[in-house]
Amino acid sequence: MFFSVTMSLDGFIAPEWRSDEQWLQQWLGLQDFVVHQKFFRENLKLGEGGETGVDNTHLERTFQRAGVSIMGKRMFDAGEHSWPEEAPFHTPVFVLTHKPRAPWERPGGTVFHFVNDGIESALRQARSVARDKDIRIAGGAQTIRQYLQAGLVDEFHVALAPVFLGEGIRLFDRMDPKKLSLSTTEAVHSPRVTHLRYAVKAR
Amino acid sequence: MFFSVTMSLDGFIAPEWRSDEQWLQQWLGLQDFVVHQKFFRENLKLGEGGETGVDNTHLERTFQRAGVSIMGKRMFDAGEHSWPEEAPFHTPVFVLTHKPRAPWERPGGTVFHFVNDGIESALRQARSVARDKDIRIAGGAQTIRQYLQAGLVDEFHVALAPVFLGEGIRLFDRMDPKKLSLSTTEAVHSPRVTHLRYAVKAR
Numbered sequence A, B: 001m002f003f004s005v006t007m008s009l010d011g012f013i014a015p016e017w018r019s020d021e022q023w024l025q026q027w028l029g030l031q032d033f034v035v036h037q038k039f040f041r042e043n044l045k046l047g048e049g050g051e052t053g054v055d056n057t058h059l060e061r062t063f064q065r066a067g068v069s070i071m072g073k074r075m076f077d078a079g080e081h082s083w084p085e086e087a088p089f090h091t092p093v094f095v096l097t098h099k100p101r102a103p104w105e106r107p108g109g110t111v112f113h114f115v116n117d118g119i120e121s122a123l124r125q126a127r128s129v130a131r132d133k134d135i136r137i138a139g140g141a142q143t144i145r146q147y148l149q150a151g152l153v154d155e156f157h158v159a160l161a162p163v164f165l166g167e168g169i170r171l172f173d174r175m176d177p178k179k180l181s182l183s184t185t186e187a188v189h190s191p192r193v194t195h196l197r198y199a200v201k202a203r
Helices: A021-035 A040-041 A054-065 A073-082 A117-128 A143-150 B021-035 B038-043 B056-066 B073-082 B117-132 B139-150
Strands: A002-010 A011-013 A066-072 A092-096 A111-115 A132-139 A157-162 A168-170 A180-189 A196-203 B002-008 B010-014 B066-072 B092-096 B111-115 B132-137 B155-161 B169-170 B180-189 B194-202
Touching: A002 A021, A002 A054, A002 A143, A002 B117, A011 A021, A011 B010, A021 A054, A021 A157, A021 B021, A040 A054, A054 A066, A054 A132, A054 A157, A054 A196, A066 A073, A066 A117, A066 A143, A073 A092, A073 A143, A092 A117, A111 A117, A117 A132, A117 A143, A132 A143, A180 B194, A196 B155, A196 B180, B002 B021, B002 B139, B021 B056, B021 B155, B038 B056, B056 B132, B056 B155, B056 B194, B066 B073, B066 B139, B073 B092, B092 B117, B117 B132, B117 B139, B132 B139
Parallel strands: A002 A132, A002 A157, A066 A092, A066 A132, A092 A111, B002 B132, B002 B155, B066 B092, B066 B132, B092 B111
Antiparallel strands: A002 A011, A011 A168, A157 A196, A180 A196, A180 B180, B002 B010, B010 B169, B155 B194, B180 B194
16 A cells, blocks of 8 residues: 655645635645646646656556555545546545445546545455555545554655645654654656655554 | 755654653664764764765765854754764854854864854854855754745755654744745665755745
């Protein structure tokens, strides 16, 4: 199981929500490298073209690798309003929630399943449909931390953006230093972002 | 002017102070790569040997580049008790403080000067003695942030350690996203740490 997120240099994976231009600007500042990539454009059917360098490779690796996704309810709620009708996952997605809800099928192969008996149950259900592919924790930060601190994450990718957000949703918040042992497996930068990969062991 | 610090993956450059073993362990976990380096051993006269790879190169670059250092009073106070008699700077050091104090000369070329009229005065005084070398902000986090947010830093180096501290002294705290524009100039990792370099422009 892995996760892959874009993080600002001051540690945030999303700006503090505001219903104004500032939020959008900060979000675009953070995710700037993604929208220029060929893979992103193809995946969302935005048309031809786009960059094909190191950023595109990392984006493509993430998407090809995941046979199934897990996400938290807050990320699902935000996405439900903003994903296109053909949601960009094209896999089963297990959503951690407290309320029962029937599966929600979208065009293009994305099916959202709602799990209300905890992160380990979601992981078991994800495993049963992942076949030869990996399981991606799509987010948000709280869901990622829950799986990470439980020792269930094997590897992660952080695209470190050379921007400050000042405030927002912090990825690594109140981590327990005694629980995990990390090793750096990759560090490579493009003009837009630095790709960092870590292998994780519970201790 | 530049700075060079080691930062945990969750954004801290020092653990929360505790007068126990846990503090020392966390500090050593964070600074682990430094103590193994040939340059560190030579600089502190700890004897022969040590690693000579990418970590040593970055450490050496930092020290060779700095003709003068600036530090905050809290860092000075902590160091005054823990630096060896022959302090490891071997340059003039300007200490930001509120109390006047006569210069304090240590064996081996380190002289501490106390500045009580602000960060720009310290910078002017540092410039006047830097000759053909650069000015390093030695720390701590608050002093680094003051110079960074004032648009006075040209470049910085973060050695990103693959550890979590959970709490402590955060390097990039409440940064103003509108003040600075960063670009990544280097990202390279050793088995111990990832070296990240950024060029800074005020905007």
